[in-house]
Amino acid sequence: MKIVVLEGSPNKNGSSNLLAEQFIRGAKEAGHSIQVIDVAHAKIHPCTGCIHCGYEGPCSQKDDMDGIRQKILDADMMVFVTPLYYYGMSAQLKILIDRFCAFNSSIQRKRMKSVLLAAAWNNDNWTFEALEAHYHTLVRYLNLKDQGMVLGKGCGTLSMTKSSGYPEKAYALGKKI
Numbered sequence: 001m002k003i004v005v006l007e008g009s010p011n012k013n014g015s016s017n018l019l020a021e022q023f024i025r026g027a028k029e030a031g032h033s034i035q036v037i038d039v040a041h042a043k044i045h046p047c048t049g050c051i052h053c054g055y056e057g058p059c060s061q062k063d064d065m066d067g068i069r070q071k072i073l074d075a076d077m078m079v080f081v082t083p084l085y086y087y088g089m090s091a092q093l094k095i096l097i098d099r100f101c102a103f104n105s106s107i108q109r110k111r112m113k114s115v116l117l118a119a120a121w122n123n124d125n126w127t128f129e130a131l132e133a134h135y136h137t138l139v140r141y142l143n144l145k146d147q148g149m150v151l152g153k154g155c156g157t158l159s160m161t162k163s164s165g166y167p168e169k170a171y172a173l174g175k176k177i
Contacts, residue, residue, distance in 0.1 A: 001032045001113075001177070004075035008082040008093025010040045015119035015161035019150055019170040020081040023117055026174025035071050040092035042068065044099065053102035065099050073106055077113035077147070077177070080135065084120035087130040097138065107142045114144040115177070117170055121156030128153070148173050 005024060009016045024034050042064040052060035059065060072078060082089040089097075100107060116135045120127050128151045139146045150173055152166035161167065 001076045002074060003027055003032050003034050003077045003079060003177070004071050005034060005036045005079040005081060006039050006072075006093065006096060007036060008039045008080070008090040008096070010090065010092060011083070012038070012041075013158065014083060015152060015155040015158055016081050016083045016117060018158060018161050018167055019117040019119060019152060020079070022167040022170040023079060023115070023150070023174035026171040027177055028174075030175050030177060032177065035075065037068055037071060039068075039096045040090065042096075044068070044092075044095050046095050047098040047101055055101060056103060056105045059099065059102045065096075065102075068096070069099075069103055073103065073110070075112065076110075077115070078144070079115045079117060080138075081117045082131075084118055084122070084128065084131060087127070088134065089118075089131060100142070104142065107144075109143075111143050111145060113147050113177070114139055114142075115147050115173065116149040116151070118149070119152040119155035119161060119166070121154070123154035127151075147177055 044065055045061045045063050082093045150170045155161040
């Protein structure tokens, strides 16, 4: 299976990317091919809502999105990776998802699989409620097949994350895909 990992953390060496690394390690061991896209450092402009794309055509903006679009459409699974910022995904990942507007139908027809990997400093039981709701809405709207989530509570620093059980959970999820 072809898996595209969409890393939305501006911190390349942060907790959410550690979860992604472990997921990738497991998925590679299971025989899958992986394409990692550093969404946070790509040149992606916010959607302007101009509808130039007609919801299934080329975007009027010229940035990295054309290449990213093709990589997503070539994949069988999308892995959304984000730190939790104010109880939602990073702005960098959200900008990418907003640009799905230009190829929603193509994603919907593929019936791709999906995974969510996220890390948060907060350790309350309600920490991920808003992000989970948003992810489940994306899964429903885009006709994705959710394969699971690793939601690392209490993972505010890399050392906190390394000493938690969440990297192993991410590895195990990648291995079972």
